Amino acid sequence: MEELKLEIKDLVKIFNSKKILDIPSYRFEGKKVYSLYGPNGAGKTTLLNILAFLIEPTSGGVLFTGAEFRNSVEDKRNLIKEITLVQQNPYLFNTTVEKNISYGLRIRGMAKEGMRKRVGEALSMVGLAGFEKRKAKELSGGEVQRVAIARGLALKPKVLLLDEPTANIDEASKGILEKVIAEVNKKYETTVIFSTHNLSLAYRVSHEVIPLFEGRIVASPVENIMQGKIIKFNEVSVFDTGRVKLDVVAESPEATRISINPEEILVSREKISSSARNSFKGRVIQISEEDRFVNLVVDIGEKLKVKVTKKSFNEMALTVGSEIYLTFKSSTIQIF
Amino acid sequence: MNYIQEGFITAIKLIISFDRDVYEVVFLSLKVSIIATILSSLVGIPLGFLIATKEFKGKKITITVFNTLMALPTVVVGLFVYSLISRKGPLGVLGLLFTPKAIIIGEFILATPIIIALSISAIQGMDPRVRTTAMTLGANTLQVALVIVSEARFAIFAALIAGYGRVIAELGSALMLGGNIKGYTRTMATAIGLETSKGEFGFALALGFILLIVAFSINISLQYIQQKRK
Numbered sequence: 001m002e003e004l005k006l007e008i009k010d011l012v013k014i015f016n017s018k019k020i021l022d023i024p025s026y027r028f029e030g031k032k033v034y035s036l037y038g039p040n041g042a043g044k045t046t047l048l049n050i051l052a053f054l055i056e057p058t059s060g061g062v063l064f065t066g067a068e069f070r071n072s073v074e075d076k077r078n079l080i081k082e083i084t085l086v087q088q089n090p091y092l093f094n095t096t097v098e099k100n101i102s103y104g105l106r107i108r109g110m111a112k113e114g115m116r117k118r119v120g121e122a123l124s125m126v127g128l129a130g131f132e133k134r135k136a137k138e139l140s141g142g143e144v145q146r147v148a149i150a151r152g153l154a155l156k157p158k159v160l161l162l163d164e165p166t167a168n169i170d171e172a173s174k175g176i177l178e179k180v181i182a183e184v185n186k187k188y189e190t191t192v193i194f195s196t197h198n199l200s201l202a203y204r205v206s207h208e209v210i211p212l213f214e215g216r217i218v219a220s221p222v223e224n225i226m227q228g229k230i231i232k233f234n235e236v237s238v239f240d241t242g243r244v245k246l247d248v249v250a251e252s253p254e255a256t257r258i259s260i261n262p263e264e265i266l267v268s269r270e271k272i273s274s275s276a277r278n279s280f281k282g283r284v285i286q287i288s289e290e291d292r293f294v295n296l297v298v299d300i301g302e303k304l305k306v307k308v309t310k311k312s313f314n315e316m317a318l319t320v321g322s323e324i325y326l327t328f329k330s331s332t333i334q335i336f
Numbered sequence: 337m338n339y340i341q342e343g344f345i346t347a348i349k350l351i352i353s354f355d356r357d358v359y360e361v362v363f364l365s366l367k368v369s370i371i372a373t374i375l376s377s378l379v380g381i382p383l384g385f386l387i388a389t390k391e392f393k394g395k396k397i398t399i400t401v402f403n404t405l406m407a408l409p410t411v412v413v414g415l416f417v418y419s420l421i422s423r424k425g426p427l428g429v430l431g432l433l434f435t436p437k438a439i440i441i442g443e444f445i446l447a448t449p450i451i452i453a454l455s456i457s458a459i460q461g462m463d464p465r466v467r468t469t470a471m472t473l474g475a476n477t478l479q480v481a482l483v484i485v486s487e488a489r490f491a492i493f494a495a496l497i498a499g500y501g502r503v504i505a506e507l508g509s510a511l512m513l514g515g516n517i518k519g520y521t522r523t524m525a526t527a528i529g530l531e532t533s534k535g536e537f538g539f540a541l542a543l544g545f546i547l548l549i550v551a552f553s554i555n556i557s558l559q560y561i562q563q564k565r566k
Contacts, residue, residue, distance in 0.1 A: 054468055054471060077476070081474040084472055091465035091468075103470075103473055104473035104474055107473070107476075151473065152472075152473075
C-alpha cells in the first residue's frame with residue numbers, strides 16, 4: 001500500500017431522520033493537505049469520523065485506492081491502522097505523556113527501543129521535547145492538543161485526520177500546530193485532512209480547501225449565512241430575513257437560507273449606480289486584519305462580513321463607525 | 337472494668353508473642369477472603385463491563401437487581417448455600433459443608449454483586465472519549481475494553497476493596513458454612529464470637545484488634561485511592 005487515496009462515493013449519513021452528510025463524490029489524492037471548512041453543523045466532524053471508521057455511513061462509502069474496505073474485515077483492520085484521527089477536544093489516558101504517545105505503537109507490537117525513539121521524535125515535532133515523564137493530567141489545554149497530535153504522528157499513518165486542531169488553544173500552540181501539519185506532510189508524506197472554521201488557516205496550510213455547508217460540498221466557502229424566506233418568487237425573487245430584504249435569483253420558493261461571499265461585496269463611500277440589484281447603507285462595526293486583506297463587519301440591519309484589500313481600506317480611510325454602502329449582485333447570493 | 341483491661345493486656349501479649357492460634361485464625365480469614373474476592377472480581381469486573389457497555393432489554397432492571405443484592409443478608413446467603421451443599425442437598429456429594437471452600441462460596445456470593453454493581457458505575461462513569469480514542473489509535477475490541485478498564489482502574493479497585501471489606505469481617509455465612517472448626521474453618525469473626533461466649537476475652541480482643549487493623553487499613557487505602565483520583 002504505497003499511496004493511500006480516499007474516494008468518497010455517494011456518501012450519505014442520516015441521523016435522527018435528518019440528512020447531515022450528502023457527498024456524491026470526492027477524491028482525496030495521497031500526500032496532500034486538505035482542509036474541511038465550514039460553520040458548526042456543516043458535517044465536518046461526521047465526515048472525519050466516517051473516514052476514521054468511527055461511524056458507519058447510512059449509504060454509500062469510502063473507497064481506498066480502489067478497493068472498498070467493507071468487503072473484507074482484514075482489509076478494514078489494516079486500514080484502521082493506517083488512518084488516525086485526532087478528535088476535537090482530545091482525551092489523554094490518565095498516565096504519562098510517554099505512555100499516551102506509545103499506546104498505538106504498543107498495540108502494534110513495537111519493541112521498546114523503537115517506541116522510545118518514535119515518542120521522542122513526535123514530541124520534538126510538536127515542540128514538547130522532554131515531556132515524556134509528565135503526567136497527562138497536569139498539562140494545559142494547548143499541551144493536551146499537541147500531545148494528542150504527537151500520539152497520532154508517532155504512528156506515522158498514511159492519513160492523519162485532525163478535527164479542529166486549533167480550536168480552543170493558545171496562540172503559541174496554534175502556530176506550532178500549523179507548522180506541524182506542513183511538516184508531517186512533507187517529512188512523512190502523510191495525507192492530512194483537517195477541519196477548521198478559520199478560513200485563512202485553511203488557505204494558508206492546505207493544498208485544497210473543501211467548503212462544507214449543511215453536509216454538502218459547496219462551490220465556495222459559505223459565509224454571511226442568513227435565515228429567512230422568499231416573500232416574492234419571480235424572475236428576481238425577494239428574500240426577507242426579517243431585518244433586510246434582498247433581491248435573489250431563486251430556483252424554488254422553498255429556500256430558507258442564503259449566503260453571500262464576503263469577497264463579492266463591493267464597498268463604497270457613496271451610493272453607486274450599477275446593474276447590481278442589492279445596495280445597502282451600513283455602518284462599520286468591526287475591523288480585523290488578515291494577511292493582505294482587511295475583514296470588515298458591516299451592520300446593514302444584518303451583520304455582513306466584507307473583505308477588502310488593505311490598499312482599498314487605507315484609501316477609503318475606514319474606521320469603526322464609518323458609514324458606507326455595500327453593493328452586490330443578486331446572482332452572487334447562494335440559496336439553500 | 338477489670339476484665340476489659342486484662343483482655344487488652346492479653347491481646348497485646350498474644351499479638352507480640354506471635355501466638356499460633358491467633359495467627360492461624362488470622363491467616364485463614366485472610367486466605368478465604370482474598371480467594372473469594374479474587375474469584376468475585378474475575379466474574380464481577382467482566383460482567384460489570386458487559387452490563388455497562390452493552391445495550392440490551394432489561395438493562396435497567398439488571399442494574400437495579402445487582403444494586404439490591406449488595407445488601408444481601410449474610411445469614412440468608414449462609415442458609416441458601418447450606419441447603420445446597422449439606423449432605424441432603426443437591427450438591428451434597430461434593431462434601432463441601434464445613435470446609436474453607438464452603439466459606440469461600442458464601443463470601444463469593446456476598447462480594448460478587450458489590451463488585452458487579454460498583455464496576456458498572458465505574459465503567460458508566462468513564463468519559464466516552466476513552467473508547468473512541470483507543471479506536472482511532474487502532475485498538476481492536478478487546479484492546480478497547482482493556483483501555484476502558486485501565487482508565488477506570490481507581491474506581492474498579494475501590495470496588496474490589498469494598499467487596500473485600502464486606503467478606504473479611506463476615507460472621508453469618510462463615511459460621512453456618514464453615515462450622516467454626518478450630519485450625520480448619522475458624523475465621524476471625526467466628527472465633528471472636530466463640531471466645532466471647534466462652535468468656536475468653538483476651539483471645540477475643542486480640543482478634544478484635546487485628547480485625548480492626550485489617551478493616552481500617554482497607555478503609556484508609558480506599559480513601560487514599562479516592563484522593564489520588566481527584
